[in-house]
Amino acid sequence: MLSPSAKEFFIQGVTHSGRTFRPSDWAERLAGVMSQFRPGGNLPGAHLSYSPWCIPKVINGVKCVVVHADLRDFDLMAWNFVMGFARDNDLQVVEACLLPDLPAT
Numbered sequence: 729m730l731s732p733s734a735k736e737f738f739i740q741g742v743t744h745s746g747r748t749f750r751p752s753d754w755a756e757r758l759a760g761v762m763s764q765f766r767p768g769g770n771l772p773g774a775h776l777s778y779s780p781w782c783i784p785k786v787i788n789g790v791k792c793v794v795v796h797a798d799l800r801d802f803d804l805m806a807w808n809f810v811m812g813f814a815r816d817n818d819l820q821v822v823e824a825c826l827l828p829d830l831p832a833t
Contacts, residue, residue, distance in 0.1 A: 734797065734823040739810070741791035743818040755784035755791045758813060765799055765806045782810060794824065 739758075741749040751757075762782035778784065781799035785792050793810070800807040814821050 736797065736824045737795045738787065738822050738824040739793045739795060739814045740820040740822065742820050744820060745818070749791075749817060749819060752791070755793045758782070758793050758810065759784045762799070762806060762810060765803050767798075
């Protein structure tokens with residue numbers, strides 16, 4: 729069960745049985761579909777970048793989509809779509825806390 733107070737979640741490209749999810753570009757596809765859901769709504773050209781609420785990342789060698797809880801507040805159907813995708817494909821979802829990238833030294 730995910731905590732309602734968590735702000736970010738990782739949908740990991742690994743099933744509960746430990747298999748790598750395919751196709752290999754699933755994270756980019758999912759985030760691309762969600763690109764229109766963003767602060768300020770769907771603006772012209774929004775499809776050319778990812779929403780800050782649904783971002784593909786590779787974390788510790790695992791493809792993930794980082795989903796921010798603000799998506800849930802903005803559009804519950806979009807939130808349900810993303811979480812339903814994870815559930816339907818048996819993907820692991822964990823609460824997360826992304827730290828900002830450190831500047832290069």
